Amino acid sequence: MNQEHVLDQLPAYALDALNPEERQGVEEHVRACPTCQAELTAYLDALAALAQAVPAVEPPARLRQAVMEQVRPSRPSWPVALLSSARLAWSLAAVLLLVSLALGGALLLQSLQPEPATFRSVTLLGDAAAPDARGLMIISPDGSTGTLVVDDLPPLPEDRQYQLWLIQPDGERASGGVFSVDAGGYGALVIEAPRPLAEYPRFGITVEPAGGSPGPTGPRVMAGEL
Amino acid sequence: MDDETLIRRIARSEPEALAELYDRYGRLVYSLALAITNDAGLSEEVSQDVFLQVWRKAGSYRPEAGRVLTWLSRIARNRAIDMLRRQNVRPEGSWISLDGLESLTAERAGLEPFVLDSSSREQVRQALAALPPEQRTALALAYFRGLSQQEIAALLHQPLGTIKTRVRLALHKLRAFLAEEHSEDRR
Known part of the structure; x- marks a missing residue:
């Protein structure tokens, strides 16, 4: 992997829209590059905002119980x-x-x-x-x-x-x-x-x-x- | 208690902390899953998986790599896309419009936005509305359908280079718009 920044590819990387070879290259670079890490974080934050903008729908009440049942201290069963x-x-x-x-x-x-x-x-x-x-x-x-x-x-x-x-x-x-x-x-x-x-x-x-x-x-x- | 403290408590296997996290973000996770899969049953399954994953992986959360909300929504989005692929579902109907996330701008009656206050939510909508339609479409196909740039190019019969540009510009603008709004808020 060369040392050049991968700024242009970071949006697609954040979206997981790169092909596997491209992804690997970006991954390797980002791991060692604080600049690109910070850029990536900013893009991921933007995507989180997008996630929050979807129409809000109340989940069924049973979902909370189902979630919590998954993590109860280990049962014998x-x-x-x-x-x-x-x-x-x-x-x-x-x-x-x-x-x-x-x-x-x-x-x-x-x-x-x-x-x-x-x-x-x-x-x-x-x-x-x-x-x-x-x-x-x-x-x-x-x-x-x-x-x-x-x-x-x-x-x-x-x-x-x-x-x-x-x-x-x-x-x-x-x-x-x-x-x-x-x-x-x-x-x-x-x-x-x-x-x-x-x-x-x-x-x-x-x-x-x-x-x-x-x-x-x-x-x-x-x-x-x- | 802030989100990071909650995650640290979850990493120490405190179920009450997970319950609190669910109360804060359960609706967001479910709503996002629903926006992606358009299937209530799958969305419940996705939500359960997401919080189970949080329970198991809370120890690996690194604050410097993003906010809790960013981490959580990323897990949720990826899990929903996985589910979509596994089920080979082609979401139809009320699924987020490919023509530009228009449904994001249409408030559903009687439902409050969950985490974002209405002004922040409005900012995201404005940011999306400000994007050229072809960039919104590329962003929507990547984020809500989990398509790669290559797949988007094939689907839309456009050169890969064109799609790459659209994806890059769309997310870059969204990010810039949100950053700008935030800095204005602080003034």
Whole structure:
């Protein structure tokens, strides 16, 4: 990237209307250029004013409740965030199916009983590379096995796959398996862990060469904590 | 409490702070999503996603990169555009007019503007009204439909260079107009 300012391109960049190559060039320059950063901020402020000028419509009252339910301190049950929209409800069905395949119908039935429901779940959130991605990991009651379901992860070229990393308290990373996602960004993985899953406090997902790597090499796209 | 303090409290996982932020900007986020998608259900979904994202990413908010409102409306706009693309929806009907954001200048009966006081809102309208129609259209297609300059050029059968100029001038003028009005306010 040359050192010239990218002032002419900043309006289109603020609007996210550049093509990918142009965007990358502007991004690189702006990151290192306080002048262009300040200019960009001014354009973004102008767009915020535009956002405020749209006709104001009162949202339904239930929306506030739905928003707040998403962030209530973690519940023992399924994360509300994944249940909150009909669009994602089928993800839950897929989770249940996979869990039942992985762990056996008896365990599933047991998990649906009110009292001994001891499956644990870990929500994985997308990083900057995949801000919309969501993931849910279900860990069996004894902590030994689990299943991962993700949605809205960008599909990868054929020579790349996503790889789940199980992160020990000392930072050591073990592979939990590799997976791909369909065109809609949906994918699932029955986790293969060298040790009981419950012993890993943190989890991450990176982009790796197809088949996986011995250790993470590509960019991290999602992360979560037990 | 100012917006930045609210965001810091949200970053510390205080649900009350998120509730307060929703009370301040929930209507803006919903209205913006509605202006983009023209679908009430999608707009609710977008709004939920936006506040969830704020809840998760509040720690990454940097005041020097823009006001809270700028940050929040950007998240909302991007999320609504994502949703639009995913649904492959072609918004029709009461959707923001491509012919120049005219609907922005038409007040809906009984609805108050939310954050902007009426004089600031009027400024934005004046600024938009002052733009040549072809620049307004380019700006609207980029902002409310999420089209790239290339896509706009193809849609309008215009050379890419022409569209680039229109987009640049439109946003530059909008910015300059608002800055000018603000400085006049201070006098």
